[in-house]
Amino acid sequence: MYINLSGLKPYSVDTADNSEKVDNYDTSDLYPGLPQNLLRVTSKNQIKVDLVDENFTELRGEIAGPPDTPYEGGRYQLEIKIPETYPFNPPKVRFITKIWHPNISSVTGAICLDILKDQWAAAMTLRTVLLSLQALLAAAEPDDPQDAVVANQYKQNPEMFKQTARLWAHVYAGAPVSSPEYTKKIENLCAMGFDRNAVIVALSSKSWDVETATELLLSN
Numbered sequence: 001m002y003i004n005l006s007g008l009k010p011y012s013v014d015t016a017d018n019s020e021k022v023d024n025y026d027t028s029d030l031y032p033g034l035p036q037n038l039l040r041v042t043s044k045n046q047i048k049v050d051l052v053d054e055n056f057t058e059l060r061g062e063i064a065g066p067p068d069t070p071y072e073g074g075r076y077q078l079e080i081k082i083p084e085t086y087p088f089n090p091p092k093v094r095f096i097t098k099i100w101h102p103n104i105s106s107v108t109g110a111i112c113l114d115i116l117k118d119q120w121a122a123a124m125t126l127r128t129v130l131l132s133l134q135a136l137l138a139a140a141e142p143d144d145p146q147d148a149v150v151a152n153q154y155k156q157n158p159e160m161f162k163q164t165a166r167l168w169a170h171v172y173a174g175a176p177v178s179s180p181e182y183t184k185k186i187e188n189l190c191a192m193g194f195d196r197n198a199v200i201v202a203l204s205s206k207s208w209d210v211e212t213a214t215e216l217l218l219s220n
Contacts (some may be wrong), residue, residue, distance in 0.1 A: 007161040014020050019113045022066070022151050024208050029193065039043075046063065046064035046130065047061070047062065047064070048061065048062040048063075048132070048133070049061050049062075049080070049126055049127075050062075051211070056082060057081065057082045057083075058080070058081055058082075059080040059081075059082065059091075059128075060063050060077065060078070060079070060080065060092070061078035061079075061080050061130055062075055062076065062077055062078065062135055062199075063075075063076050063078065063089055063124070063130050063137075064076075064134070065135050065137060065169060065173065065175060066134050066135075068138075069138050070103075070161075070162045070163075070165035070169055070190070071099070071137050071165065071166075071173070071175065071176065072168040072177075073169065073173075073174070073175035073176050073177065074097075074169040074172075074173025074174055074175040074192075075173055075174055076095060076097045076099060076137075076173055077095070077096040077097045077099070078093055078094065078095060078096060078097075078106065078130075078133070079093065079094050079095075079109070080092070080093050081093075082130075087125075088122050088125075089120065089123070089124045090115065090116045090117065090120035090124075090129075091116070091126065091129065092101055092116075092178055093111060093116055093133075094108065094110055094111060094128060095109035095111065096109060097109075097172050097173050098168060098171075098172040098173075098197075099165075099168060099169070099172070099173070099206060100148070100150055100161075100165040100167075100168040101136075101137065101138055101150060101165065102120075102140045102141065102142040102145045102146070102147060102149065102150045102151035102154045103138060103144070103145060103146045103147075104136075104146055105146050105147050106147050106149070106150060106204070107147075107167075110146055111133070111136075111146060112141075112144060112145065112146035113132065113133070115128070115129065115132055116129070120215070125143070130143045140154060142154045142155050149205050153207070155202075157205040157207065158160040158205075160208065163182060164182070164204050165207075166179065167179055167182050167200075167204075168200070168204070171200065175180060179193055180198060182203070182208060183209055185203055185208060186199050186200060186203065189202075189203070189210065189213065189214065189217070192214075194217050197215070198217060198220070199217065202214075202216045202217050
């Protein structure tokens with residue numbers, strides 16, 4: 001198995017002065033298909049890959065939520081598994097951090113992204129994957145969803161989708177902004193003894209209608 005170290009480059013950002021901390025691996029493989037509005041993120045290298053237990057087949061990735069999206073300010077952890085056939089087959093990647101996005105399962109973190117399937121090429125690296133995931137957060141594809149409930153909300157009520165995605169980013173990814181109205185509904189149901197994560201899922205999937213969300217919680 002061949003590992004392209006340019007794809008395993010660990011990135012980090014010094015948040016005190018925004019200076020970059022980088023090692024000596026090659027970083028010339030910037031994915032050319034990224035939207036220009038993502039350069040503010042990628043130019044600061046807000047992506048990261050670390051080994052898990054010094055094992056090159058199990059990695060932990062991290063990406064920053066892109067600016068001007070509901071995910072801005074969040075940090076998203078990724079599970080990355082490198083198959084024996086890499087780089088001829090894509091890595092297996094899923095979100096560990098919960099996220100509300102049409103192309104990512106809100107339950108399992110599974111991702112619908114072509115380069116992780118049939119559009120993978122051996123010349124691609126893990127850096128390509130992480131930058132492409134940032135691009136996906138900025139430009140969802142609701143007509144090719146991984147999570148149908150999220151995709152329906154995205155298409156039918158875009159503002160509710162944005163508020164819901166922002167709340168999930170706040171709760172699970174550490175983003176600073178959230179909806180006071182939605183937070184109050186969560187607290188009211190939690191006060192009835194329901195699990196917080198279950199409450200968030202129920203309210204999110206039921207368009208923040210407390211009555212139907214309560215019925216869903218009671219039925220489970």
